[in-house]
Amino acid sequence: MANSHRGEIEAELDGKRFRLCLTLGALAELEHAFGEDDMLGVVERFEAGRITARDTIRILGAGLRGAGYDITDDVVSAMRVDGGAAGYVEIVAALLTATFGAAQMETPAGEGASDPAGKPPQPPLSAPEHKTAPATT
Numbered sequence: 059m060a061n062s063h064r065g066e067i068e069a070e071l072d073g074k075r076f077r078l079c080l081t082l083g084a085l086a087e088l089e090h091a092f093g094e095d096d097m098l099g100v101v102e103r104f105e106a107g108r109i110t111a112r113d114t115i116r117i118l119g120a121g122l123r124g125a126g127y128d129i130t131d132d133v134v135s136a137m138r139v140d141g142g143a144a145g146y147v148e149i150v151a152a153l154l155t156a157t158f159g160a161a162q163m164e165t166p167a168g169e170g171a172s173d174p175a176g177k178p179p180q181p182p183l184s185a186p187e188h189k190t191a192p193a194t195t
Contacts, residue, residue, distance in 0.1 A: 065157045066125065069149045071118075071137040078121030078149075080157040087120045101158055114146045121153050 059077075060066035066079040080088070085097055092113075094100050104113075119134040139145035 062156060067121075067149075067152050067156050069139070069152070071139055071149075073138075076122060076127065077125040078118070078153050079124040080117075080121055080153060081124035084120040084124030085157075087123070088116060091116045091120075104154055109147060109150065111143075111146075114150055117150050117153065118146070 060068040060079075064079065066077055068075055068077055070076075085100065088094075088100050089096065092100060092103055094103065115131050115135045118137075119129065119131040122129050122134065139149065141148065
């Protein structure tokens with residue numbers, strides 16, 4: 059089961075459930091793959107709202123390897139998902155949102171990402187708002 063507090067998601071690829079997680083090592087892999095100097099560069103790349111098929115393969119592969127699977131990008135490129143290209147984008151959006159937070163990452167259409175099961179993303183954890191009790195007279 060995926061632990062959302064650790065940035066993990068679950069997704070169905072080739073008819074099987076997989077856990078994906080962009081660990082620090084997976085993020086370093088993406089920095090290198092995309093020629094970025096830091097994680098902010100990776101975030102900015104996707105905030106621009108454009109994603110290529112090659113980007114999708116690299117992100118899914120890094121997420122699978124980050125979750126402990128011994129899998130190559132060539133194997134990832136042959137995996138199928140429900141929903142075709144949109145299905146891949148939904149998984150990538152959910153993974154990036156789980157990693158960087160909903161406030162930073164949005165889908166290419168500009169709407170908040172949802173996980174592959176169609177549930178809306180959970181807001182980032184924050185301190186509870188302190189409310190003052192109404193004054194009594």
